[in-house]
Amino acid sequence: MANGLRLLIRERREIMKLSSFLHFAGFGLKTILLKRQDPIVGTVIVTDQCNLHCKHCSVNNITAVVYPYKQICREMQQLYAMGVRILFFCGGETFLWRDGRRTLRDLVLEAKAMGFLLVNVVTNGTFPIDLPEADLILLSLDGDRKRHNAIRGDTYDTILHNVRCATADNICFYMAINQINKGAIAHVCRLAKKLPTVRAVSFNFHTPYPDTKALALSKREKAACCAEIARMIDAGAPVFNLKSAFPYLIENRFPTPCCQCVVMENGRLSTCGRCIDVPGLCEQCGYFFVAEYTLLFRGNPKILLEMLRTYLRYI
Numbered sequence: 001m002a003n004g005l006r007l008l009i010r011e012r013r014e015i016m017k018l019s020s021f022l023h024f025a026g027f028g029l030k031t032i033l034l035k036r037q038d039p040i041v042g043t044v045i046v047t048d049q050c051n052l053h054c055k056h057c058s059v060n061n062i063t064a065v066v067y068p069y070k071q072i073c074r075e076m077q078q079l080y081a082m083g084v085r086i087l088f089f090c091g092g093e094t095f096l097w098r099d100g101r102r103t104l105r106d107l108v109l110e111a112k113a114m115g116f117l118l119v120n121v122v123t124n125g126t127f128p129i130d131l132p133e134a135d136l137i138l139l140s141l142d143g144d145r146k147r148h149n150a151i152r153g154d155t156y157d158t159i160l161h162n163v164r165c166a167t168a169d170n171i172c173f174y175m176a177i178n179q180i181n182k183g184a185i186a187h188v189c190r191l192a193k194k195l196p197t198v199r200a201v202s203f204n205f206h207t208p209y210p211d212t213k214a215l216a217l218s219k220r221e222k223a224a225c226c227a228e229i230a231r232m233i234d235a236g237a238p239v240f241n242l243k244s245a246f247p248y249l250i251e252n253r254f255p256t257p258c259c260q261c262v263v264m265e266n267g268r269l270s271t272c273g274r275c276i277d278v279p280g281l282c283e284q285c286g287y288f289f290v291a292e293y294t295l296l297f298r299g300n301p302k303i304l305l306e307m308l309r310t311y312l313r314y315i
């Protein structure tokens, strides 16, 4: 990407950062003080088609339908009208999305034009990454080569090549910690710190769907992982999570579901995640964002302060 375009995108990002911040601060205050439940974060599933079959995944290739551009635009409009301003595009694999000549970039640009303040993409990283228009690209990296490949097939080298060749510094690693990769937290933190195109790393614990229960961590294992993440934060690793939420995550004692998050898949709207209908799953939820958001919107002051610092640093 030309330096001029890179600079333009960065300047625009700084201006957006301030206006977004003011909007989110207003939303947060209203939600906390008036105990409102309006959504602010929305995810649109663009397809469940995926080129991978990860061991821990329960959502790939169930229909393998790639949803049309017009349908996705309608879904975005519906989310915008509900008040959503942080949008995620999610799969399957998002970079497989096509409609005629349109690609994922067209969806990101359309979302920006509609007025979404942050537009993020979730990917498995196996395709070239040239999407500077996205605010964050959440890219799954599940450990060192051996452990990542044990979970995601032989993809580690391809992914790291794509990360090194990415055309912007908007990547955030996304690691779901489970029985296979629980020892690889430091490796991913160090890589996130070292690679210039990577801004941070965000963690989750494995959420045990009925077919992947064996990968779940015990409370003791979660505590050890949180201690390791906290050590990495203290050592300067760019971790896009909140230490103050760790005790709640270890014990699974945060409120669920998160009413401020919604998911749209093929016209169907779900609160929090598409996993909302899996019996008993919310009590074992491993998604850090659910703990962080639900605690934030209940007015937890430690979470609030830490989120402010983290948001301003990594977005």
Ligand code: SF4
Pocket: 050, 051, 052, 053, 054, 057, 058, 059, 060, 091, 092, 093, 123, 124
């Ligand atoms: S890349 Fe994502 S959607 Fe595809 S199989 Fe892996 S976890 Fe599932």
Ligand code: SF4
Pocket: 207, 256, 257, 258, 271, 272, 273, 274, 275, 276, 277, 281, 282, 283, 284, 285, 286, 287, 290
């Ligand atoms: S709280 Fe429930 S619906 Fe929300 S992400 Fe967790 S498991 Fe899914």
